[in-house]
Amino acid sequence: MPDLTLREMTAQEFDEWRGAEVRGYADAQVTAGVWGPGEALRRSAELHDSLLPAGLATPGMVFLRGVRPDGAVIGTLWIALEHPRGVADCAFLFDIEVVEEHRSAGYGRALLTAAESFVRERGIGALELNVHGDNARAMKLYASSGYRVITQQMRKDLGSGSADHEG
Numbered sequence: 001m002p003d004l005t006l007r008e009m010t011a012q013e014f015d016e017w018r019g020a021e022v023r024g025y026a027d028a029q030v031t032a033g034v035w036g037p038g039e040a041l042r043r044s045a046e047l048h049d050s051l052l053p054a055g056l057a058t059p060g061m062v063f064l065r066g067v068r069p070d071g072a073v074i075g076t077l078w079i080a081l082e083h084p085r086g087v088a089d090c091a092f093l094f095d096i097e098v099v100e101e102h103r104s105a106g107y108g109r110a111l112l113t114a115a116e117s118f119v120r121e122r123g124i125g126a127l128e129l130n131v132h133g134d135n136a137r138a139m140k141l142y143a144s145s146g147y148r149v150i151t152q153q154m155r156k157d158l159g160s161g162s163a164d165h166e167g
Contacts (some may be wrong), residue, residue, distance in 0.1 A: 002110045004074060006118060007098065014056040017063070017076060021046050032132055048050075051084075052095075064118070066111045074102040075111045081122060091119045093115060093129040108141050121124035 009017065018134075027045035029035040035043055052058045060082045060126070066075040078095035092116055098107045117129050133140045 001113065002068070002074075004066045004068055004107065004110050006064045006114050007067055008149060009056065009065055009076070013065065014063055018048065018052075021078075025109060028132055030104065031134070033155065037101055054086045059142070062118070063116075066107065072102075074099055074107045077111060077115050077118075079119065079127075081124065084100060087126075087128065089124060090126040090128050091122075091124045093127055096129070102106075108138075109145065112141065112145055128154070 022044045023041065025048070026040035029044065030040045032039050032128060052061060056063060060080055062077070062079045062081060062134065064077040064079070066071050066077065067073055075098040076095065077093070080092040080094060083090045083092045084115070094107070096111055098111060116127055128150070129142070
């Protein structure tokens with residue numbers, strides 16, 4: 001597994017990351033059919049504002065960069081040290097992302113392992129995350145890293161309009 005260390009995100013990095021995070025989450029919700037394109041960016045920004053009322057300084061939220069020994073930043077982690085739904089002794093991984101040019105080199109697993117160590121070192125016994133159903137690559141990584149499905153949400157698109165219904 002590639003060698004990396006974690007360091008706190010700087011204020012400038014946070015500002016850049018937050019903009020990309022809001023856009024990426026909006027796009028993912030549109031792709032998943034959760035939000036329409038006209039509302040997605042606004043809803044994503046509102047959600048992030050509610051989760052991060054003090055931005056980088058929001059209590060209980062940790063923003064980290066994975067860094068190689070040569071100083072290259074290979075990825076980002078956003079971890080809530082308290083689970084958003086109040087699950088006891090469980091942190092929540094809101095975001096894990098490997099910089100595009102470093103993908104497919106084992107850094108996703110290394111970053112996930114570093115996140116787990118970070119949480120464990122703070123005396124927290126579990127780490128939970130969500131993954132979109134169309135992200136087979138991430139699901140494979142999580143499953144091979146020992147994560148298990150604890151809930152699953154499913155949807156069937158039924159179409160809209162009376163032409164789709166027989167009477």
